[in-house]
Amino acid sequence: MARFSLAKVVAPALETKAxxxxxxxxxxxxRQSAQTTKPGASSVLDMHLRLHSRLIDELDLAxxxxxxxxxxxxxxxxxxxxFARGERMALNTTELQDLGASIYDEMVGLGPLEPLLKDESIxxxxxxxxxxxxxxxxxELELTxxxxxxxxxxxxxxxxxxxxxxxxxxxxxxxxxxxLADGSRVNAAIAPIAIDGAAVSIRKFSKKPxxxxxxxxxxxxxxxxxxxxxxxxKARVSTVISxxxxxxxxxxxxxxxxxxxxGERLITIEDAAELxxxxxxxxxxxxxxxxxxxxxxxxxxxxxxxxxxxxxxRVILGEVRADEAFDMLQAMNTGHEGSMATIHAxxxxxxxxxxxxxxxxxxxxxxxxxxxxxxxSAIGLIIQVMRLADGKRKITHVTEITGMEGQxxxxxxxFTFNRTHTDADGTVHGEFRATGLRPRCLDEMNxxxxxxxxxxxxxxxxxxxx
Numbered sequence: 001m002a003r004f005s006l007a008k009v010v011a012p013a014l015e016t017k018a019x020x021x022x023x024x025x026x027x028x029x030x031r032q033s034a035q036t037t038k039p040g041a042s043s044v045l046d047m048h049l050r051l052h053s054r055l056i057d058e059l060d061l062a063x064x065x066x067x068x069x070x071x072x073x074x075x076x077x078x079x080x081x082x083f084a085r086g087e088r089m090a091l092n093t094t095e096l097q098d099l100g101a102s103i104y105d106e107m108v109g110l111g112p113l114e115p116l117l118k119d120e121s122i123x124x125x126x127x128x129x130x131x132x133x134x135x136x137x138x139x140e141l142e143l144t145x146x147x148x149x150x151x152x153x154x155x156x157x158x159x160x161x162x163x164x165x166x167x168x169x170x171x172x173x174x175x176x177x178x179x180l181a182d183g184s185r186v187n188a189a190i191a192p193i194a195i196d197g198a199a200v201s202i203r204k205f206s207k208k209p210x211x212x213x214x215x216x217x218x219x220x221x222x223x224x225x226x227x228x229x230x231x232x233x234k235a236r237v238s239t240v241i242s243x244x245x246x247x248x249x250x251x252x253x254x255x256x257x258x259x260x261x262x263g264e265r266l267i268t269i270e271d272a273a274e275l276x277x278x279x280x281x282x283x284x285x286x287x288x289x290x291x292x293x294x295x296x297x298x299x300x301x302x303x304x305x306x307x308x309x310x311x312x313x314r315v316i317l318g319e320v321r322a323d324e325a326f327d328m329l330q331a332m333n334t335g336h337e338g339s340m341a342t343i344h345a346x347x348x349x350x351x352x353x354x355x356x357x358x359x360x361x362x363x364x365x366x367x368x369x370x371x372x373x374x375x376x377s378a379i380g381l382i383i384q385v386m387r388l389a390d391g392k393r394k395i396t397h398v399t400e401i402t403g404m405e406g407q408x409x410x411x412x413x414x415f416t417f418n419r420t421h422t423d424a425d426g427t428v429h430g431e432f433r434a435t436g437l438r439p440r441c442l443d444e445m446n447x448x449x450x451x452x453x454x455x456x457x458x459x460x461x462x463x464x465x466x
Contacts, residue, residue, distance in 0.1 A: 111148070180205070205274060222432045232439075234450055237380035269286075270285075275316065351384075375409055414457075
């Protein structure tokens with residue numbers, strides 16, 4: 001069983017002063033799910049934190065450091081039971097087990113967030129200060145009953161998260177990108193920039209990466225479109241996935257990566273590592289923020305340059321957001337076809353404009369025409385994803401870049417999703433259709449022996465959702 005250092009994870013809590021002695025705590029209500037915590041939870045939380053502080057004083061850290069997770073849970077449960085008897089708490093077996101689990105979460109986990117992290121129906125956890133926690137399920141935001149005792153309690157959890165990946169957050173650096181042990185993406189902002197307490201956003205990591213087959217099943221795209229983009233990636237067509245925040249760009253990138261041969265060497269570059277590639281030969285690189293003196297920062301641009309010296313077959317950027325765009329295009333143009341990236345943009349044409357802006361950020365002495373030529377020759381496909389008004393994610397455009405005409409990058413839509421109407425309850429309806437244009441990359445797919453049914457390019461009929 002995995003071993004871990006308890007001393008490291010509970011150390012921040014040693015700095016938290018226990019509350020002043022108060023009247024005997026009332027018997028806690030049964031621990032409930034995050035959505036149904038009863039009123040009065042703040043007093044129960046006070047008791048939990050008081051018990052947590054007392055246990056830390058009594059625990060033999062040197063001994064516990066050598067325990068497995070199961071043995072540590074057993075030790076905590078024993079101490080919690082002793083505490084409950086000493087406080088004359090009328091708890092049944094289930095309530096006592098729930099209390100022990102919550103104390104264990106507070107000691108070595110993320111406290112009140114643990115039930116939300118274990119709930120597989122939740123995609124995002126959004127914390128707006130210590131007393132307001134939202135979650136997103138199926139594209140809809142819900143306010144939960146989860147609360148922190150105060151902002152210091154929330155800050156202790158935030159510090160536990162960022163310390164786990166060697167990062168820091170304080171008044172001199174009040175924003176941070178980090179990740180949880182399972183790969184979930186975390187962004188946090190604290191005072192002085194966060195006015196009402198720490199603001200934390202957690203994009204949960206899917207334990208089972210969605211495949212293209214699952215995306216078809218969820219009606220994010222029809223089978224005909226899935227087959228085409230899978231074949232294009234397999235044929236080493238360089239691809240950019242464009243979309244807004246929370247639209248499913250990373251999910252689609254993970255799904256498309258299944259088309260890459262297991263014989264290829266892949267290098268991924270991210271701010272916070274979250275890609276779930278299934279190939280055996282993957283090198284993962286992650287940026288590093290500056291230290292307390294403002295030195296030691298390693299940006300995506302440096303990582304892209306270094307990756308090209310590591311003999312990659314493909315370079316995969318989790319997100320292009322600055323001057324590394326030029327180095328990414330250079331990679332795609334110099335023998336690393338099939339490289340992939342995501343970008344924030346609302347449509348394929350806007351994605352091209354964003355790339356131009358990012359290249360210009362690098363301060364390179366390169367003309368706009370040369371920029372566009374680089375883009376046109378490097379990128380084969382732009383796949384646009386969108387989160388609709390009803391919370392569903394869909395691919396709305398599969399667009400091919402065909403070259404330059406004058407000073408304009410030429411592109412043609414291959415497939416589009418057209419919204420037709422919206423029900424009274426907000427459900428969006430629409431249909432996928434081909435535009436009737438034959439993609440140029442189809443020739444490369446044919447040369448590589450990748451079969452595709454060209455009847456799917458018929459624009460006269462909508463593509464059936466499987």
